[in-house]
Amino acid sequence: MNSFTFHRATGVDDAVRETTRHTGAAYIGGGTNLIDLMKENVMRPSYLVSVAKLPLAAIEALPDGGLRLGAMATNADTAWHEDVKSRYPLLNQAILAGASPQLRNAATNGGNLMQRTRCLYFYDLATPCNKREPGTGCSAIGGFNRIHAIFGASDQCIATHPSDMCVALAALAPTVRVSGPDGERSIAFDDFHRLPGDQPEKDNNLRPGELIISLDLPAKGFSKNFSYLKLRDRQSYAFALISVAAGLELDGTTITDARLALGGVAHKPWRDQEAEQLLIGQPATVETFARVAAQVVSTAVGQGSNDFKIELARRAVVRALKQAAEGSQQATDVFQNSNP
Amino acid sequence: MSEQTTPASGGAVAAPPPVGTVRLTINGTAHEVQLAPWTTLLDALREYLHLTGTKKGCDHGQCGACTVLVNGTRINSCLTLAVMHEDDDITTIEGLGSEDNLSALQQAFVDHDAFQCGYCTPGQICSAQGLINEGKAHSEHDIREMMSGNLCRCGAYVGILAAVQEVVNKK
Ligand SMILES: Cc1cc2nc3c(=O)[nH]c(=O)nc-3n(C[C@H](O)[C@H](O)[C@H](O)COP(=O)(O)OP(=O)(O)OC[C@H]3O[C@@H](n4cnc5c(N)ncnc54)[C@H](O)[C@@H]3O)c2cc1C
Ligand code: SF4
Ligand code: FES
Ligand code: FES
Numbered sequence: 387m388n389s390f391t392f393h394r395a396t397g398v399d400d401a402v403r404e405t406t407r408h409t410g411a412a413y414i415g416g417g418t419n420l421i422d423l424m425k426e427n428v429m430r431p432s433y434l435v436s437v438a439k440l441p442l443a444a445i446e447a448l449p450d451g452g453l454r455l456g457a458m459a460t461n462a463d464t465a466w467h468e469d470v471k472s473r474y475p476l477l478n479q480a481i482l483a484g485a486s487p488q489l490r491n492a493a494t495n496g497g498n499l500m501q502r503t504r505c506l507y508f509y510d511l512a513t514p515c516n517k518r519e520p521g522t523g524c525s526a527i528g529g530f531n532r533i534h535a536i537f538g539a540s541d542q543c544i545a546t547h548p549s550d551m552c553v554a555l556a557a558l559a560p561t562v563r564v565s566g567p568d569g570e571r572s573i574a575f576d577d578f579h580r581l582p583g584d585q586p587e588k589d590n591n592l593r594p595g596e597l598i599i600s601l602d603l604p605a606k607g608f609s610k611n612f613s614y615l616k617l618r619d620r621q622s623y624a625f626a627l628i629s630v631a632a633g634l635e636l637d638g639t640t641i642t643d644a645r646l647a648l649g650g651v652a653h654k655p656w657r658d659q660e661a662e663q664l665l666i667g668q669p670a671t672v673e674t675f676a677r678v679a680a681q682v683v684s685t686a687v688g689q690g691s692n693d694f695k696i697e698l699a700r701r702a703v704v705r706a707l708k709q710a711a712e713g714s715q716q717a718t719d720v721f722q723n724s725n726p
Numbered sequence: 727m728s729e730q731t732t733p734a735s736g737g738a739v740a741a742p743p744p745v746g747t748v749r750l751t752i753n754g755t756a757h758e759v760q761l762a763p764w765t766t767l768l769d770a771l772r773e774y775l776h777l778t779g780t781k782k783g784c785d786h787g788q789c790g791a792c793t794v795l796v797n798g799t800r801i802n803s804c805l806t807l808a809v810m811h812e813d814d815d816i817t818t819i820e821g822l823g824s825e826d827n828l829s830a831l832q833q834a835f836v837d838h839d840a841f842q843c844g845y846c847t848p849g850q851i852c853s854a855q856g857l858i859n860e861g862k863a864h865s866e867h868d869i870r871e872m873m874s875g876n877l878c879r880c881g882a883y884v885g886i887l888a889a890v891q892e893v894v895n896k897k
Contacts, residue, residue, distance in 0.1 A: 392763035392809050418805045422786050436810055466862070486875025488793055488853065492801040622874035
């Protein structure tokens with residue numbers, strides 16, 4: 387690890403000021419991603435501003451019926467919070483599908499949004515990587531790209547955003563509240579992360595010095611008909627190859643509202659609003675889900691070793707929507723069901 | 727505190743690391759240690775406080791060997807800095823029991839032969855203690871899932887599961 391100065395922020399203003407004032411400064415939440423990347427010399431901040439103990443860990447009701455998740459609340463405290471469990475069970479399931487209990491106990495909500503890609507070349511200083519060193523090239527294109535993107539990639543970067551929590555958030559559409567040198571602002575969740583384009587070094591649209599302070603969930607939580615389906619190389623403690631967050635509102639068997647987001651497929655959590663529109667007004671049947679899933683993957687592009695993800699994504703969308711409609715969750719027994 | 731005065735070769739003297747006093751409460755005892763800010767909690771425990779029960783497996787959050795309890799909550803000590811824990815109560819395997827007074831979990835690990843080489847065991851036991859403190863795991867399936875942050879290269883999982891399950895069931 388490189389040497390750095392450590393500062394424990396005394397408040398939001400102090401955190402923003404210290405980070406803006408020092409070149410090479412970075413926030414540190416739980417440290418579970420940043421310290422790992424510092425050990426690999428992928429990130430080398432010279433000034434660390436610790437924000438984990440700022441009084442922004444509360445989870446509290448909002449006047450509009452929504453729920454505010456403090457940026458410093460841990461992933462575990464968020465997942466197990468009574469209001470999250472009862473009103474946003476999709477978020478509970480997605481968080482618990484990620485990492486391990488120890489990591490979720492340390493990881494903060496702000497840090498989860500900001501975690502960097504798990505692209506192996508990004509971690510390997512011996513190989514070119516446009517995200518790590520802009521202009522050097524992308525080793526994953528034409529290289530080992532089994533875990534890489536099938537949607538929204540560019541000729542400069544095909545990395546994916548690795549978070550599970552963020553896939554559920556993409557479906558639930560909170561706003562991200564941030565505080566920066568120019569004051570506070572709110573960013574719609576879908577506008578928070580970005581596609582790589584010709585600036586793959588930028589993961590998101592946060593401006594320099596801005597600190598995430600909360601995630602404000604809207605009242606609608608899809609708490610009856612939802613599913614978080616995560617497919618991975620082993621059943622626990624592994625990143626998603628494909629994940630799907632689905633939320634439905636049903637009137638009898640007719641879909642009256644729908645949310646659909648995929649993880650492990652793009653540089654950002656991939657919400658598909660066209661697919662959502664296709665679902666609305668249709669009967670909640672496997673035929674509907676199959677038609678929509680085919681539409682979802684119609685724009686997918688494989689990179690060679692990740693071609694399998696296109697068919698896997700199609701099937702996962704059908705499975706997730708079916709589970710959401712049935713009100714059943716991912717469990718070993720559902721793997722015995724047949725799927726078109 | 728150990729002295730870290732490695733003389734640089736070739737005549738040039740390396741700049742001393744900017745150490746500072748870090749106050750840590752470990753197993754109920756307050757310590758003052760001279761540490762550089764980039765010292766992980768794991769390295770502080772092992773290299774500076776000589777509490778070598780906590781193990782370093784991967785140093786990247788991928789194995790759970792370094793699991794300790796911070797205010798009763800299990801975390802990976804390899805992915806956190808010692809300076810981040812000045813106000814916390816840290817418990818390591820040395821704080822859970824002693825050789826002639828084993829904790830319930832330690833005794834259950836012995837009874838169920840829940841290890842082979844023993845390298846992962848302190849992390850397994852601290853993690854299991856965290857699992858019990860959390861109170862979320864009840865069934866065998868829950869325990870498997872919520873112990874998945876601890877790998878065992880010897881594959882002693884059957885014994886580990888039996889040991890943890892026994893103590894969970896007693897609660
Ligand atoms: C072995 C392993 C397995 C994992 N598996 C999964 C998995 O399956 N699914 C999954 O979703 N995740 C997984 N993770 C990732 C984990 O969820 C993240 O590391 C964690 O959420 C990051 O949170 P943190 O608070 O520790 O962030 P930190 O490491 O503290 O920070 C990460 C980044 O966010 C910035 N930052 C932190 N807080 C703020 C803030 N409030 N405002 C602005 N910037 C901020 C930091 O500057 C840094 O760049 C895994 C991690 C490991 C090590
Ligand atoms: S995919 Fe992106 S992160 Fe991976 S090597 Fe290419 S540029 Fe780097
Ligand atoms: S040494 Fe910390 S998780 Fe492996
Ligand atoms: S007993 Fe050897 S690694 Fe678990």
